[in-house]
Amino acid sequence: MKASNYNYIIYQNNQSYWYNGLEHTYFKLPKDLGLKIERLLTDKERIEFIPKVLKDKLSASGFIVPDNTDxxxxxxxxxxxxxxxxxxxxxxxxxxxxxxxxxxxxxxxxxxxxxxxxxxxxxxxxxxxxxxxxxxxxxxxxxxxxxxxxxxxxxxxxxxxxxxxxxxxxxxxxxxxxxxxxxxxxxxxxxxxxxxxxxFHITLDGPKQNHDKVEYQKGCDSAFDHVLNNINQLLSNTKAVNILLRINYTDENLNYEIVDQINHHITMANRGRITITPKxxxxxxxxxxxxxxxxxxxxxxxxxxxxxxxxxxxxxxxxxxxxxxxxxxxxxxxxxxxxxxxxxxxxxxxxxxxxxxxxxxxxxxxxxxxxxxxxxxxxxxxxxxxxxxxxxxxxxxxxxxxxxxxxxxxxxxxxxxxxxxxxxx
Structure with missing residues (x-):
């Protein structure tokens, strides 16, 4: 067995974080244990000394692979x-x-x-x-x-x-x-x-005061309020619809107040059908x-x-x-x-x-x-x-x-x- 070429082992907050890019698998361990395992992975001969339960987990997750794997x-x-x-x-x-x-x-x-x-x-x-x-x-x-x-x-x-x-x-x-x-x-x-x-993939341009400067419609006081009210109504009256809510950010509009502003319009029951992605x-x-x-x-x-x-x-x-x-x-x-x-x-x-x-x-x-x-x-x-x-x-x-x-x-x-x-x- 050998270590995968696509392992990420990261040490932060007294933890070791493991991610394999090929299989998109992950786990975390205490830092001391992570260091011990990482040392074993650096030498193909020492991989055999990893306890079987852990070795099987590393193999199933793609962190170690057979020697002939391309x-x-x-x-x-x-x-x-x-x-x-x-x-x-x-x-x-x-x-x-x-x-x-x-x-x-x-x-x-x-x-x-x-x-x-x-x-x-x-x-x-x-x-x-x-x-x-x-x-x-x-x-x-x-x-x-x-x-x-x-x-x-x-x-x-x-x-x-x-x-x-x-x-x-x-x-x-x-x-x-x-x-x-x-x-x-x-x-x-x-x-x-x-x-x-x-x-629906819908975009907000930062908090209300920023969004309404970017997206505006004649006869609509606030596009921010209007769109979020529409989203809440849509989710309240359907079962199969989900929302990908993209938040476009700049140095100027990257502001935590947007969370409370969105919460004001979206009921708790509907929030689990919304996925937030900042871009x-x-x-x-x-x-x-x-x-x-x-x-x-x-x-x-x-x-x-x-x-x-x-x-x-x-x-x-x-x-x-x-x-x-x-x-x-x-x-x-x-x-x-x-x-x-x-x-x-x-x-x-x-x-x-x-x-x-x-x-x-x-x-x-x-x-x-x-x-x-x-x-x-x-x-x-x-x-x-x-x-x-x-x-x-x-x-x-x-x-x-x-x-x-x-x-x-x-x-x-x-x-x-x-x-x-x-x-x-």
């Missing part, structure tokens, strides 16, 4: 398995328009709306993926712009069609949305429930020391009854959903693209076209960028972070010395300690 081969296989999995994620953008105009948003909010003929093409494509490609599941993610501006006109007919087609073939169906939350009016909740929506606004400079403040903020949210994301790492061995074979995005005008976070949405050229039979014809120069294995370079292959990172965005693969963690406030070891502490209470 962990890079395991990573490559899991990458290929995940990329080729027939769980189809289809992002649909009914519009690029939005009722809010956030300063940091990467989207150009041009007035736009998906036409009836494009909707029919989308439906033909969905049927093709179910009947011909034999997908195992279909998740439709509504994106924009603000997709709920066209809940009844576009989302409803496409979802109803997809539900029926999936039911015919026994394909698992779900639909989710990335939204600013403004249009989740109480009158829309029955339709949201009928269409099978299971999750740095991309224009903000990286500051690794900011993670301590983020950790304390997450502590306060957990104490109030919410779920949190403390360790923001890759767990499915795919660096980006755009790398997946069974993923596509359809713009309001019918163009098929891969990335919704770049200029593909606005370029005056076609990347992919839905054919009459529902298949997609790609510009091969475009699609090849997303087939690149961005981790297949010397730096990534020698890096301990490989299985929890899997390389940069495929579009950025030319930057061979880039690392995605360099652009994040996350301090990886502090994040692991924070995560393990929260899971081992």
């Amino acid at each position: 962990e890079l081969s395991i990573i490559r296989k899991r990458y290929c398995d995940s990329v080729n999995k027939k769980n189809y994620l289809l992002i649909i953008l009914p519009t690029l328009d939005c009722n809010f105009k956030c300063w940091y948003c990467i989207q150009n909010h041009i007035p736009s709306r998906m036409s009836k003929s494009t909707m029919e093409n989308v439906m033909t494509h969905i049927k093709y993926m179910i009947d011909v490609q034999n997908i195992e599941s279909l998740q439709i993610e509504w994106f924009g712009g603000e997709p709920l501006m066209y809940l009844k006109q576009i989302i409803k007919p496409i979802c109803e069609f997809a539900q029926k087609e999936c039911e015919k073939k026994g394909v698992k169906y779900s639909t989710t949305a990335t939204s600013n939350g403004y249009f989740i009016f109480p009158k829309n909740i029955p339709l949201i429930q009928k269409l099978g929506m299971t999750r 740095k606004v991309w224009q903000e400079k990286v500051r690794k020391d900011r993670y301590k403040d983020i950790g304390e903020l997450l502590n306060l949210f957990e104490q109030s009854g919410y779920n949190t994301i403390r360790l923001d790492v890759i767990t499915n061995f795919v660096p980006c959903y755009a790398s997946r074979k069974y993923y596509n995005a359809i713009n309001f005008n019918g163009d098929v693209i891969k990335c919704t976070a770049c200029n593909d949405l606005y370029e005056n050229k076609t990347h992919g076209i839905i054919q009459n039979d529902g298949s997609i014809s790609w510009n091969m120069d475009f699609i090849r960028k997303y087939e690149v294995k961005s981790f297949e370079n010397k730096r990534c292959l020698q890096c301990k972070q490989l299985p929890i990172c899997m390389g940069v965005c495929p579009r950025d693969n030319e930057y061979v010395n880039a690392c995605k963690f360099d652009g994040m406030d996350i301090n990886l070891e502090d994040s692991m300690v924070n995560y393990i502490d929260s899971m081992c209470k």
Whole structure:
């Protein structure tokens, strides 16, 4: 037996924290015991002297592996398995328009709306993926712009069609949305429930006083209050819906008062269906020391009854959903693209076209960028972070010395300690 190449052993607070990046397993031990075990792991011959119960636990968790184990081969296989999995994620953008105009948003909010003929093409494509490609599941993610501006006109007919087609073939169906939350009016909740929506990804821009400066709507006194009231009403009147609540932060708006402000609107019974994830606004400079403040903020949210994301790492061995074979995005005008976070949405050229039979014809120069294995370079292959990172965005693969963690406030070891502490209470 030998030690895994992807072990993290961290000593803090008189404890040893153990995390294996390949299997995403973890535990913690008193510091003295952790030091003794770590010393045994440094010598293959001494591993045999580890007590059997502990040795079996370390083996089952991936911290020690047989001598002939090629962990890079395991990573490559899991990458290929995940990329080729027939769980189809289809992002649909009914519009690029939005009722809010956030300063940091990467989207150009041009007035736009998906036409009836494009909707029919989308439906033909969905049927093709179910009947011909034999997908195992279909998740439709509504994106924009603000997709709920066209809940009844576009989302409803496409979802109803997809539900029926999936039911015919026994394909698992779900639909989710990335939204600013403004249009989740109480009158829309029955339709949201009928269409099978299971999750909304909604963003707050810091505490109320900050959020309302960034996101505002004519005739609405406070977008912050309005959106949170909508969320609470939605959760109170549904059983299957969950909320991923993203909190965009900057140096200016990173403030603990947001916890009490959210608590004021969300009843205790509904908090367990909300997951909090803080994200740095991309224009903000990286500051690794900011993670301590983020950790304390997450502590306060957990104490109030919410779920949190403390360790923001890759767990499915795919660096980006755009790398997946069974993923596509359809713009309001019918163009098929891969990335919704770049200029593909606005370029005056076609990347992919839905054919009459529902298949997609790609510009091969475009699609090849997303087939690149961005981790297949010397730096990534020698890096301990490989299985929890899997390389940069495929579009950025030319930057061979880039690392995605360099652009994040996350301090990886502090994040692991924070995560393990929260899971081992």
